[in-house]
Amino acid sequence: MKEFKILKILDKISFIFKSVDIDYPLMRKIIQIKLLMDERRVPTVMMNNKSNAQAKNSFRSSLLLYLFVGAFIGLFIFIPLPIFIKMNIILGMLIFMIMTTMISDFSTVLLDIEDKNILLPRPVDAKTLNMAKLIHILIYLIGITFAITGGTLLFGTIRFGIAFFLLMLFEIILICSFSLFVTSLLYYAILAIFSGEKLKDIINYFQIALSIFMTISYQMIGRIFNIATINVEVKKHVWDFLLPTAWFAAPFHILLNQEFDIHYIILGALAIIIPTVTLIIYSKVVAPNFEKKLQKINNSEGRVKRKERKEARQRAIAAFFCRTNVEKTFFRFTLQMLNNERKLKLRIYPLLGLAVIFPFIFMFQFFNAGNTFLEAYTQITSGRYYLYLYYTASLLASLFTMISLSENYQGAWIYKVLPLDDPTVLLKGAFKAFVYKYIVPVYLFVSVIFMAAFGVKIADDLILIFVNLLILMLAMFKIMKKEMPFYKDFQYAQNSSNSAKVFLSFILCAGEALVHYIACRFVPFGVELNLIVSVLILIFLWYISFQFTWKEVVRDSQ
Numbered sequence: 362m363k364e365f366k367i368l369k370i371l372d373k374i375s376f377i378f379k380s381v382d383i384d385y386p387l388m389r390k391i392i393q394i395k396l397l398m399d400e401r402r403v404p405t406v407m408m409n410n411k412s413n414a415q416a417k418n419s420f421r422s423s424l425l426l427y428l429f430v431g432a433f434i435g436l437f438i439f440i441p442l443p444i445f446i447k448m449n450i451i452l453g454m455l456i457f458m459i460m461t462t463m464i465s466d467f468s469t470v471l472l473d474i475e476d477k478n479i480l481l482p483r484p485v486d487a488k489t490l491n492m493a494k495l496i497h498i499l500i501y502l503i504g505i506t507f508a509i510t511g512g513t514l515l516f517g518t519i520r521f522g523i524a525f526f527l528l529m530l531f532e533i534i535l536i537c538s539f540s541l542f543v544t545s546l547l548y549y550a551i552l553a554i555f556s557g558e559k560l561k562d563i564i565n566y567f568q569i570a571l572s573i574f575m576t577i578s579y580q581m582i583g584r585i586f587n588i589a590t591i592n593v594e595v596k597k598h599v600w601d602f603l604l605p606t607a608w609f610a611a612p613f614h615i616l617l618n619q620e621f622d623i624h625y626i627i628l629g630a631l632a633i634i635i636p637t638v639t640l641i642i643y644s645k646v647v648a649p650n651f652e653k654k655l656q657k658i659n660n661s662e663g664r665v666k667r668k669e670r671k672e673a674r675q676r677a678i679a680a681f682f683c684r685t686n687v688e689k690t691f692f693r694f695t696l697q698m699l700n701n702e703r704k705l706k707l708r709i710y711p712l713l714g715l716a717v718i719f720p721f722i723f724m725f726q727f728f729n730a731g732n733t734f735l736e737a738y739t740q741i742t743s744g745r746y747y748l749y750l751y752y753t754a755s756l757l758a759s760l761f762t763m764i765s766l767s768e769n770y771q772g773a774w775i776y777k778v779l780p781l782d783d784p785t786v787l788l789k790g791a792f793k794a795f796v797y798k799y800i801v802p803v804y805l806f807v808s809v810i811f812m813a814a815f816g817v818k819i820a821d822d823l824i825l826i827f828v829n830l831l832i833l834m835l836a837m838f839k840i841m842k843k844e845m846p847f848y849k850d851f852q853y854a855q856n857s858s859n860s861a862k863v864f865l866s867f868i869l870c871a872g873e874a875l876v877h878y879i880a881c882r883f884v885p886f887g888v889e890l891n892l893i894v895s896v897l898i899l900i901f902l903w904y905i906s907f908q909f910t911w912k913e914v915v916r917d918s919q
Contacts, residue, residue: 384489391490392497428509437450445610448609455509456540459510459536460543463544517529525617528612535636541640609632675693691790694790703768709763720752723749741814748874750808750811751829754830758837760795765846766847770848773848787846788845792838821892877891
């Protein structure tokens, strides 16, 4: 079994564990197995980049990615803003990253109860097992914390000297204590009120939020210095005492500006007192009862009445969108699978988030130091920048191909025994369900924002872009190989293949956007004529795209 360096460090202080009656050899073996399992588990930020060759090093790869994002956060050190404002921004992002990472990926460590179910019936005492879990938590927490804060430590030391390094190192310990308490308290409150299934859903939401943040931060990395010339004045407010970032930023203001104002002294005191108190509360109150609450994780009791109402609503929607009973059945089946597939959501939701903000990223260039907000807004709304919505359309159009992925792909054998002569009704139902579930809500949300900015005058343009989006989805469906929904494991999803689909979507969408621009710029009633032509193309594509037999469909689980 692989020997980890951290275990050799623990060997040197093994006398400490032995002095408190811990079975050190057994504890060491448990930690070794846990660390080995960590390397095989794929963290949230690596979910879209997994390959078989990377699997055994996924945890290390995730630390490198956290280090990269931490370096991006650390660059704010060099922005010419007051240190109190600057550290509020930096520490806010660091706390968000640490807490979100803990909730999304740390949950597998903190909420693990399988080891107790397996080991406690054997000659393993609870004291040794609990210490192994605590050491494992500390290893994990230290690893992700220093990866995320490494950039700030390095750049801050370069900019302000060794005093910054020592203060930041001390505050990292306080921030970890505070984050651990808040995370555990959140888990504890959820488990005390709701079922274990609700906790799994909330963890999934945080995983999605982390993935979206990582995706967006990559897009924003080249634009952070656009705010360098903004004039910001530091003012003292009462609500500073309610902001954790203000607590932790105050000591930097005192140290680097040598301003011993009572306002910042109280904030700095809170940065020490509150994490210390929360750590005591965690160890005395939360931790002793936490293990009992964890047993609810395996409890999936359900909301029967709510489920019945949901199924009734799905039947009504299926009856509206679908023609045949088989198509209605697979429409509802797809909706239920999309609701239940947590791992698939981790693939789809970050791209949905990017689809929402992508048009606005390109508009961000107008809000530079040379323009006021009103000038930038006027410049945007006086042009045809609503055509940036085609960026949203291109990303949304590439998502449907992911519907073939599933955690429960072993059930794909059902496709072999279905008494259906025509596979098109199955994929029609799946296609309509996907559009209803993901495409329509996201596009409507972005369209409402654009219409609020540009006015009702662009309503026909928004309809045209949506029709072109559906054309793009059908064109890609026609070009790509026909695959059954939820039939293959995620390990067979090649990242290069996904990138090629997104690139193809961008190329086709660029052609649609060009035609749209020419129509609205040079042709009288061009948008209306383009809309009529696009609707006819959509009808034609719908007809020819669903002309295939079972021989052309991939339905074997891999």
